[in-house]
Amino acid sequence: MAQTGNNGFRHSTSLVVLDPIVRKPATMTQQFASDNYAGTCPEAWAAMQQANAGSVAAYGEDEWTTRAANAFRTLFGTDCEVFFAFNGTAANSLALAALCQSYNSVICSSCAHVETDECGAPEFFSNGSKLLAARNNSAKLTPDVIHALATCRGDIHYPKPRAVTITQPTETGELYTLAEIQAISTTCRSLGLRLHMDGARFANACAALGCSPADMTWKAGVDVLCFGGTKNGMAVGEAIVFFDKTLAEGFDYRCKQAGQLASKMRFLSAPWVGMLESGAWLKNAAHANGCARQLERAIAQVPGITLMFPVQANAVFVQGPEGFLDRLRAKGWRFYTFIGGGARFMFAWDAQPEQVDALAADIRAACA
Amino acid sequence: MAQTGNNGFRHSTSLVVLDPIVRKPATMTQQFASDNYAGTCPEAWAAMQQANAGSVAAYGEDEWTTRAANAFRTLFGTDCEVFFAFNGTAANSLALAALCQSYNSVICSSCAHVETDECGAPEFFSNGSKLLAARNNSAKLTPDVIHALATCRGDIHYPKPRAVTITQPTETGELYTLAEIQAISTTCRSLGLRLHMDGARFANACAALGCSPADMTWKAGVDVLCFGGTKNGMAVGEAIVFFDKTLAEGFDYRCKQAGQLASKMRFLSAPWVGMLESGAWLKNAAHANGCARQLERAIAQVPGITLMFPVQANAVFVQGPEGFLDRLRAKGWRFYTFIGGGARFMFAWDAQPEQVDALAADIRAACA
Amino acid sequence: MAQTGNNGFRHSTSLVVLDPIVRKPATMTQQFASDNYAGTCPEAWAAMQQANAGSVAAYGEDEWTTRAANAFRTLFGTDCEVFFAFNGTAANSLALAALCQSYNSVICSSCAHVETDECGAPEFFSNGSKLLAARNNSAKLTPDVIHALATCRGDIHYPKPRAVTITQPTETGELYTLAEIQAISTTCRSLGLRLHMDGARFANACAALGCSPADMTWKAGVDVLCFGGTKNGMAVGEAIVFFDKTLAEGFDYRCKQAGQLASKMRFLSAPWVGMLESGAWLKNAAHANGCARQLERAIAQVPGITLMFPVQANAVFVQGPEGFLDRLRAKGWRFYTFIGGGARFMFAWDAQPEQVDALAADIRAACA
Amino acid sequence: MAQTGNNGFRHSTSLVVLDPIVRKPATMTQQFASDNYAGTCPEAWAAMQQANAGSVAAYGEDEWTTRAANAFRTLFGTDCEVFFAFNGTAANSLALAALCQSYNSVICSSCAHVETDECGAPEFFSNGSKLLAARNNSAKLTPDVIHALATCRGDIHYPKPRAVTITQPTETGELYTLAEIQAISTTCRSLGLRLHMDGARFANACAALGCSPADMTWKAGVDVLCFGGTKNGMAVGEAIVFFDKTLAEGFDYRCKQAGQLASKMRFLSAPWVGMLESGAWLKNAAHANGCARQLERAIAQVPGITLMFPVQANAVFVQGPEGFLDRLRAKGWRFYTFIGGGARFMFAWDAQPEQVDALAADIRAACA
DSSP states (O other): OOSOOOSSOTTSOOSOOOOOTTSOOOOBOOOOSOGGGSOOOHHHHHHHHHHTSSBOOSTTOSHHHHHHHHHHHHHHTSOOEEEEESSHHHHHHHHHHHHOOTTEEEEEOTTOHHHHSSTTHHHHHHTSOEEEEOOSSSSSOOHHHHHHHHHSOOSTTSOEEEEEEEESSOTTSOOOOHHHHHHHHHHHHHHTOEEEEEETTHHHHHHHHTOOHHHHTGGGTOSEEEEESTTTTOSSOEEEEESSGGGGTTHHHHHHHTTOOOTTTHHHHHHHHHHHHHTHHHHHHHHHHHHHHHHHHHHTTSTTOEESSOOOSSEEEEEOSTTHHHHHHHTTOOOBOTTTTSEEEEOOTTOOHHHHHHHHHHHHHHHO | OOSOOOSSOTTSOOSOOOOOTTSOOOOBOOOOSOTTSSOOOHHHHHHHHHHTSSBOOSTTOSHHHHHHHHHHHHHHTSOOEEEEESSHHHHHHHHHHHHOOTTEEEEEOTTOHHHHSSTTHHHHHHTSOEEEEOOSSSSSOOHHHHHHHHHSOOSTTSOEEEEEEEESSOTTSOOOOHHHHHHHHHHHHHHTOEEEEEETTHHHHHHHHTOOHHHHTGGGTOSEEEEESTTTTOSSOEEEEESSGGGGTTHHHHHHHTTOOOTTTHHHHHHHHHHHHHTHHHHHHHHHHHHHHHHHHHHTTSTTOEESSOOOSSEEEEEOSTTHHHHHHHTTOOOBOTTTTSEEEEOOTTOOHHHHHHHHHHHHHHHO | OOSOOOSSOTTSOOSOOOOOTTSOOOOBOOOOSOGGGSOOOHHHHHHHHHHTSSBOOSTTOSHHHHHHHHHHHHHHTSOOEEEEESSHHHHHHHHHHHHOOTTEEEEEOTTOHHHHSSTTHHHHHHTSOEEEEOOSSSSSOOHHHHHHHHHSOOSTTSOEEEEEEEESSOTTSOOOOHHHHHHHHHHHHHHTOEEEEEETTHHHHHHHHTOOHHHHTGGGTOSEEEEESTTTTOSSOEEEEESSGGGGTTHHHHHHHTTOOOTTTHHHHHHHHHHHHHTHHHHHHHHHHHHHHHHHHHHTTSTTOEESSOOOSSEEEEEOSTTHHHHHHHTTOOOBOTTTTSEEEEOOTTOOHHHHHHHHHHHHHHHO | OOSOOOSSOTTSOOSOOOOOTTSOOOOBOOOOSOGGGSOOOHHHHHHHHHHTSSBOOSTTOSHHHHHHHHHHHHHHTSOOEEEEESSHHHHHHHHHHHHOOTTEEEEEOTTOHHHHSSTTHHHHHHTSOEEEEOOSSSSSOOHHHHHHHHHSOOSTTSOEEEEEEEESSOTTSOOOOHHHHHHHHHHHHHHTOEEEEEETTHHHHHHHHTOOHHHHTGGGTOSEEEEESTTTTOSSOEEEEESSGGGGTTHHHHHHHTTOOOTTTHHHHHHHHHHHHHTHHHHHHHHHHHHHHHHHHHHTTSTTOEESSOOOSSEEEEEOSTTHHHHHHHTTOOOBOTTTTSEEEEOOTTOOHHHHHHHHHHHHHHHO
């Protein structure tokens, strides 16, 4: 089968015995390998179903798209520009390409998804903008780190820094405080840099910090946000939100040229209406965060267990004694180990608390 | 609202009065401006709904994706490589980029979607491969036209031709016969060119010609096909099918880097299962084609009416007397006029025959 | 041997019998196939020789480069930004890339060098900006043609026009009058388009029209000029002159990234000092133009001869009776036929009037 | 003045008082900031001068270019493919782009010129191929480092390694032994990687190791070499030599599209004839290497002086006591400090031994 990668469990036996399509397929035990293992939440689904009715103008000239864009404006309390893309790789890359020329560079953490998991997409979309990855052994950037990277070179033999990207929450499940974001944006302003936020799990950050989307973004100096819908409970789709509207000039053309303009746009935009108008975006995130804290509480004191990062959003990274990971896998759990070699558990809107308990029990057993 | 273009009716008043989301939105009268004005057909929807259950591995490592890929192999009767992309612009551009280096060129019709309606996407994805558009005043290429374009220059100051792309059915709703495709592929072989088929409406071609997908593609010498799902009745999604598997090397990486790898891939692949296993792909297309013929029959003899192209698939292009288009618009009909200035009507899986009759009646009245 | 193209006389026998390097190579009879068949003129050579002395800072931080840039400012009577690139393909492509984003398009003549002889370089450097070639059967654009191309589409499915490029003199050896340039720039302004001039033979245009470089460019509304040095008598090198300095932002980085920053820059810049300070740039061009007129006068009345375009700069395009071209070739003349199938003769700074007479005599004989 | 960078001495006062061009310009005291501060050596100059005579076919279809390509074949003792580019940034980037697709990656040292001093050119030319820079605190790669980088990820979210580039000698003036190159190429073969050698100072490596160009390249498993002409004594120009000729397919088009095809190619190729046929390429390099050893010997025992890297080619990197660099600068010396903060001295074909002595004396004094 094409288009599958080797992410560590490629060669496992079939997970799902598919019944004929008239019946419900048997599903695997709930897994927390990633929040994109989850399906579509009811609110997004219902909106998509409603949107399915009748003839609707294509390419975003429909009322669902208008309504979704307006829902973002209401959510952020400002007249931002909103675009819809298919996935996070494209959303991030397009946003950065809008900030940069090919000879510019983007400052990021060495853990940043744009650096580690997008297969060179930022360089591809921008036609060569180089990522300058910090070496501070943290998924979080700081003003000092940014300043150092932005000023270490000033000659034309090195790409000119033009943007900073931060992931909120980070790929390690950590959070920037509002003060930290503000300090970063102040540094950016002083250096002539634009600030991009990769919000693949933006809702989780809002739920965790209990602050408004506005506080976390434009009020703290963020220029453009990629707001993740997929991991928040949608089937597909991310939103790119420009708070500095001048940066959005031509972005509709940019999306089209890059293969990111949906013809039946309503199916990308209506789920956002369902998520934002119902409050599901925040409810889903809060639930996922709660499951992470549930697991943290259940295993924090287990002898031999190390929590690799503070549990601040919907992720828990766990290291255990020798053989720990293999014993967990033997019990049927699936997880990624690409950050620091520990097991990553990432909770979604549909995580079942009893399954979290089952995982905790298996973790304890695997440490014994 | 962002991400809307000016396609001729941008400034029209709102088409849809959206009710609160708990109620069904009022839809506009059925329109035939494009087959992407239609929603998702029941078979695709049901599969998507089934696929929504439970935890499923991401990025295509799921059984729905395997099953969908196998359904294509069964449909085409060969062990092809299958990839899933979000939309047709990306599918075509990625396929052509796989065939070409940046210094190559692609021979196409001057009416080809890749030339006229993808905003430079083929050049963007390939990093500069130039399209050589034929000037034979037809949406169909011929061996002679291809030969002339491929051989008119042989110096390094002009991009070296490497691929030919044909749209089946064409953007004008015309069909290549199997013999014509075979003749084109023979010409391609003799010139060292690869043959790509833009099958945004591939199903319509199969239904119209009554031939098998295999006969229309690899048996006729097509190297790679972009099989359109969206216009065939899906919410989103196209398949790229490589019959020459060596051309697919690295294509999974290419998709990923270009922002075309869905994390919750099941929502892109399951609808294909629904379409292909149920036969809906062909049923939908046959229905749409039938509506086009219904309109053709109803208006062919109307004085003042000219059918601009033979009606062979699901499109009808109409010219009428002075003021004709305005009178049609005044009756509420929406249509594109970008090909030859006439009105294009394009029928989808959901076209209602009584609405086709209503359109025919209004056309007759607009000629009076 | 690598890096040779098939330009029509690739397979001819060796032209040059090279002596051991201690002796002077035998040269072929002077040819007028192109003005890049000529060597380096004495003024450029002398400056290069002077520049060869001693240690000099690299990458343009030397006084020769400063002096060359200032010579351009003096020549144009304005404080323009000046950059030096290796060849015309790069100069044009970089200039257009500075004006455009990847989703923009560039309006040009169908005869424009950027369209016909740069192997997709503009699309490559810009990462996809499409060229919109006029179909007015002329190497000259007009305000009407530009207006039509710029406004025929306004939707996001088609790349947004952002620049116009004109070649002065054109690839057919014709000239835009100052009034024509002014009219074009006025049209550009009204449409939000930038105006680029491909001046591969800019000096020939100045000499022919007898106007100042300023009159021909910024005073007529040109935003950026590529001023050709190679065809004017240098060994290598073109200058990119930005009259609107805001457009030059980051252009130094753009040149570097695109492999167009010479380390020993003095060898690119010093020849310009030699050409501009001595007046050789204009003298060379006037001489070349004069040779074209000489040929024109000598053959204009020959029965059977057609001059394909008005002789206004340094090119003469000739058509003759059947067998004419073969008879000319048999007499040892080399020429290109890629425009309209006729013979192109292009005169350089070193054209010998007696050789022009010899060519004229052979043309007459070939018509007999 | 445009196109100047800030490389640490941008704002210094004028270095050169230029006399009117009829007289010889006063030059600055010889500097060893870089080997590209030197002019053109006599052998290259003489060939260029000879090549300047008469009409010569353009774009490489001339005998000088044939002769230069053949001189490379003779030098390497194999039927390689040879191309000529304007500078090293372009040569490296084009060679790597020929090896990679956009979704591939290139393994390099963190000190590699392609990573640190080409402003994102490799990513630009390849449309996104990511550089994977080793973190082994050395300018030299090893089989282990390559193996680790090539195998740390195998999923489609990370660009697929396809090439390794090594610089010989390295940016720190160190050499790979033939055995080391062979071990690297063996590792590359086992991993399916191609091996590129950045030979900006290739001649210096040959002179230092006393081995043949063949031994250092194709006999040791190098697939493609960028052979530097500029630093070896030419005004401009590098050669790209493909030992695996299948990799050169279409490379002539690639050069043309990327603005690297010289029209008056003889001026790029003839100097190579002069360099290679006379042996100047090796003589120049041996002289430069000798000056480096001269400096090394003169300062190695000076108290407070540290030689940062073994002196193996034409570079010497020096650290000294506090205030050392400032005192050296006060004496008029110019140098780069971008590697490790020490002073880099790089000797060229024209380095005068008495000037090297003068530098050594000033270094000693600056340590006192």
